[in-house]
Amino acid sequence: MTQLRQLLEIIWTFFKIGALTFGGGYSMLPMLQRETVERQHWLDENKLADYFALSQCLPGLIAVNMAVMIGYQQKKTAGAVAAVIGVVLPSFVIILIVAALLSNYMHVAAVASAFAGIRVAVAALVIYSVYGMFKNGVKDWFAFVIFIVALILMLLFNVSPIPVIIGAAIAGILMGQMRMCR
C-alpha cells in the first residue's frame, strides 16, 4: 500500500512539473528544484545540477531523462516509469485538446491568418534559439566545419539526421585522439 502511495506521489510531483513548465529544457529547472529538492527532499541541489548536466548528454528529452533519474533513485524501474508518466501526461492531455480544436477551426479565415502570423514568429524564435546554441556549441574551427557540413547535408541534400549525428560523434572522437597523440 505504501509502495503504491509512493508511486502515486512520484506521478503527482512530475505531473505538476510537466504541467507548469513551458517549452522544456532549462525552463523546467526552477520547477524541478522547488518540487524535488525543496518540497520532497528527494535530492540536494548539487545532485540536481549533476543530473541536469547528464540529462543533456543522453539521448531523449531532457525532461524525460530527469524524470527517469529521479524516479529511479526513489523506486527503481517502477519509480522511473511513474515519473515519466507524470511528466508526459499534461502534454498528452493538453495537446490532444488543442489538436482536436485546431482541426475544427483551421478553415476559419481569422484562425488561418493568426497562424500565418504565428509561423513568422516561430521562424524568428527558432533563429534566436539557434543563435544561443551556436554560441555554446561552436567554439573552434573543427566545430565550425562540422556545423557547416551538417547544415549543407540537411539543407541541400536532405540527408537523414541519424547518419549526420553518428558521423559527427565519430569525427569528434577521432579528432580528440589525434589531438592527444600530438
Added chain:
Amino acid sequence: MIYLLLFWEFLKIGVFAIGGGLSTLPFLYQLSDKYGWFTNSELTNMIAVSESTPGPLGANMATYAGYHTAGIGGSFFANLGLVLPSIIIVIIVWRFLSRFNENTKVQNAFWGLRPAVVGLITAVAVSLIQIAIFTGINSGLFGTVDVKALILFAVMLPLIFIFKKHPVFYIAIAAVVGIVCKL
C-alpha cells in the same frame, strides 16, 4: 500497422535526438517529407502550439503528430516510442557509468555532435523562414515574397534578440498582427 510505424519512427527520435528541446525538430522535418503525416506548415503550427502550452517540446510534438496521423492511439504510441529509449538508456548508463560525462571519449563525441545538431536545426530554421515568408515555394528555390510576412519578420527578429521575453509573448503578438493585417 500505422501504430507500429509511429512507434518505430518516434523510437528512432528518442534514441538519436540528443540535447533536448529543438533537437527533435530535424527528425520531425524529415518525417513530414517521408510520410506526409503532416505538412511543413503544420509542423510550424505545432512548434507554436508547443511553445505556448506546458510540457516538454518533444512530447508535445509526438502527441500532435500522432494525433494528426492516427488519433489518440497514434499519440499514445508516438509518445511510448519517444520515451522508451530514455528509460532504458538512462537507467543503464546511470548504473554502469556514474562518471559518464567526465569520460574523455564521451566529451570528444559531444565536441563533434553538438555543432552537428546546431547545423541540423539551422537547416530547419532556413526552411521555417521559407514557409513563413515565401509563398509558392514550388516556383524556384524561394518562390515569391509575402511582403507583409517579411515586414513582420524584420520587426520581430530584433525585438526577440533585444527583449528576450517568453516565446508566448511574441506568438500572441504575431497572431494578432496576422488577423489584423490578414496575412
